[in-house]
Amino acid sequence: MSIKKKLGMGVATAVLGLGLIGGGTFAYFSDTEVSNNTFAAGTLDLALNPTEIINVENIKPGDTMLRPFxxxxxxxxxxxTVDLLTNYGVVDAENDNNEDFAEHINVNFLLNADKGTLPIWSTSLAELKNASPELVEEKFWLIFWEQRGLEPGTSDTFYVQFEFEDNGEDQNEFQGDSLNLEWKFEAMQDEGKAK
Incomplete structure (x- = not known):
């Protein structure tokens, strides 16, 4: 065997020996525990009944329509909290409107229609469309909900009265017109808390 091979074999043997000795000096006791954890998100699910609150035809100035939801x-x-967002579209049958039909449709939010109470808040659909969620909360939700919001599995019934306002003036421009109303109820959760 050549000197190079002998030296290479010697070095390899030394490295192997040191590895065996070094491996033995790092032996220790050990123990392992495993933690299995779960994060399950809750659900925010607001249901509306009926989903179509109002659908009427042949209304005239002075008509009122009471609807629960x-x-x-x-x-x-x-x-x-629940934000109420209002949107609508007007179909002008004769293309002769100088005013917005929604300015003549009033919305009266009632506390309890069965007991004949006065409206908590009255506004036109046009004003309601432009109202901020904070204004709707201040004028209606805060008054209706003594305790804020809805607990899981509970429900609240609201009463709303729509009124085609008779302003005592010529409203002929609205004959044959229709208004498509969209109310979007947007539920918001509570703040997070320590659990």
Whole structure:
């Protein structure tokens, strides 16, 4: 065997020996525990009944239409607030409107229609469309909900009266017109808390 091979074999043997000795000096006791954890998100589920609150034809100035609707918390989380967002479109049958039809449709939010109470808040659909969610909360939700929001599995029934306002003036421009109203109820959760 050549000197190079002998030296290479010697070095390899030394490295192997040191590895065996070094491996033995790092032996220690050990123990392992495993933690299995779960994060399950809750659900925020607001249900509306009926989904079509109003659908009427042949209305005239002075007509009123009382409708109930129910909001139900079908989720597992507390609903703190509900924003009411209003949008509408007017179909001008004769293309002769100088005013917005929605300015003549009033919305009266009632606390309890069965007991004949006065409206909590009255506004026109046009004003309601431009109202901020904070204004709607201040004028209606805060008064209606003594305790804020809806607990899971509970519901509240609301009463709303729509009124085609008779302003005592010529409203002929609205004959044959229609208004398509969209109300979007947007539920918001409570603030997070330590659990």
């Amino acid at each position: 129910t909001l139900t918390n079908s989720g597992s989380l507390h609903i703190k």
